Amino acid sequence: MRSDYDEMGLGREAVLAHLEQGKPLNGLMTSPGATAALVVDSIAAVALDAHGGLGPTLIRHAPPRPKLLNALTAGSLAGLFPGASRRSLLALSAGLLQVHDFWEESHSAAQEADDLGEKHFSAYWHGIAHRREPDAGNASYWFRRVGRHAIFADLREEAVAIFKAAGDDRSGGRLMGGGGWDPYEMIKLCTSARPGTPVEALARRLQRAEMHLLLVANADALQGD
Template sequence: MNPLQDRIEIVDGRPIVKATGQSVDDVVRRLEGGEPTVKVAAGQPLDLIAALAFAALGDDSSEGPSLVQQPPGRPRLDEALSAPELGRLFPNAPRVAILALSAGLLQIHDFWEPSHEAAQEADDLGERRFSAYWHAVAHRREPDPGNASYWFRRVGKHPLFPALAEAAAPLLLEYGDDRLTARLTGTGAWNPSAMIDLCATAKTGTAQAGLARRLQRLELGLLLAATAEAASD
């Protein structure tokens, strides 16, 4: 269901970019070393985005990023995730699409402040489809539930919500809380307000927190894939 994740395969226990055979670790190492994104991508920009997504989100067994912002685990990646570098990777994309993509990549790699700034700039320039969603996620992870709710109201009925509800169904079924399932997906689409409440109340180390992180991982992966697709159109 996630086209970015489909670009990665596990070979001998290592995540590999299918099209190039390059390992995700090598992609990240080269970017951390300062190589330009265009050079590392070698003409396959979405493969590079897929590698960066996997580095932050992991595979389906991973819980993904924490519910609350943390210091970046790979602090030398900040330049590679910036709008100028991504603009070189997608030279035909509008600036607002690049800013939204930068906001997403920076957010999943825990560069909270620059992610927030990129989302705000994209919104100021009139982009609503993805920047408002990344802005809402930033405030949910800040954590500032009230501000997150404001931005999700600006998001409105996002086209991602039905797909997210469908993707979340197996996790919710496994967890076995019918009331929570009804709150999150009872309308057949994702309820971001219920997700804010779940993230705000889940206690670290509990099964509920583990569920919230796995749901967030799904959400971030699908949102990043859609944001990247918009930049590559």
């Protein structure tokens, strides 16, 4: 990952304790070198580094840390990104809520952001939500709305390394045929992988990379909103 809580002088438990106690997100900005984007990255890392680095499961389940909910809302994120539009804050909230398994709240945030005209991230988070539901048809609809996303090039680059490490050329060929990234093949991979198999582990590593890249891009865009 680009950065983590340790780079800001905060350990995992310190970040979790701060958020679960209901303290404002901008309280994490007091750490040396902290920026709003780094704080977002650190919060995401708690979920993305879980399960031995595999990150969230492919299929939704109950949030492991329910006390984090209030810290991940658009209203809370406004303290990190003053002046940002509500639709942009909702899109970022949808991402953080999704990686921390607040599925319903993430879905609602993505839908509201889309209703308000957010064009860059909400549809992608909406697609991920339905992929994890799992509802392949609905996920495909939202990825058609996404089109060719800006993170696809970086995602393909990370995926090459993941496939190489796994020794799985067949799945890589389907996902990255033609030198691009195929989100519909990703839907097939994630919704068909059986729990506990090497294929599931591979798909989760890809999903982790995808979620991280999307959150980084989302937070960086908010800083210039």
